[in-house]
Amino acid sequence: MLKAIGHFCLTKIWGWKIVGDFPRDIDKYIVLGGPHTSNWDFVLAVFAIWQAGLKMTIIGKQELFHPLIGWIFRALNVVPVDRKKNSNYVDAVVHEFGEHEEFRMLIAPEGTRKKVNRLKSGFYYIAKGANIPIVTVGANRPTKTLTIMPPLYPSGDKEADFKIIYDFYNQQTGFVAENSFDSKALK
Numbered sequence: 001m002l003k004a005i006g007h008f009c010l011t012k013i014w015g016w017k018i019v020g021d022f023p024r025d026i027d028k029y030i031v032l033g034g035p036h037t038s039n040w041d042f043v044l045a046v047f048a049i050w051q052a053g054l055k056m057t058i059i060g061k062q063e064l065f066h067p068l069i070g071w072i073f074r075a076l077n078v079v080p081v082d083r084k085k086n087s088n089y090v091d092a093v094v095h096e097f098g099e100h101e102e103f104r105m106l107i108a109p110e111g112t113r114k115k116v117n118r119l120k121s122g123f124y125y126i127a128k129g130a131n132i133p134i135v136t137v138g139a140n141r142p143t144k145t146l147t148i149m150p151p152l153y154p155s156g157d158k159e160a161d162f163k164i165i166y167d168f169y170n171q172q173t174g175f176v177a178e179n180s181f182d183s184k185a186l187k
Helices: 002-013 040-052 070-075 089-099 122-130 158-169
Strands: 017-019 028-034 057-061 078-081 103-107 134-140 145-148
Touching: 002 017, 002 040, 028 040, 028 122, 040 057, 040 134, 070 078, 089 103, 089 122, 103 122, 122 134, 122 158, 134 158
Parallel strands: 017 145, 028 103, 028 134, 057 078, 057 103
Antiparallel strands: 134 145
């Protein structure tokens, strides 16, 4: 049922097309969803997950879990993270991957909806520590295309791996174009 709703909303109502697919032969991976430029990115992600027919945990900021609306996010399989705490979050998530036979997690690699020129690196260390691939997904609003890249296994050369991810996200434009990721500003 959710698969049909996701497909209808994503492709028929919103007019988006999907290029690529989530891996079906891999039970554990981390999904990077970007660019994260507005609250609409979350809605797009939910529809894409439903359309794919996959169970996926979504990481969201603690502030979303207000008593009046927090139940909505819990129902959508969103797990809160307190971004202000200096905890060992990476190790905790690596442990979660080890506890499940099937576990997929979606995270916004920028960690915010504001303009950034660098991605957070926690996802990379989670993937490396759990020995799982990274599936990079990009939303390009001008073309209404959601592109799902093949899995990238961390090589241990963080700079080279991030270059692949940066090159991909530099080609994507989010819902709020001026907030889209741009690593070219680093040069």
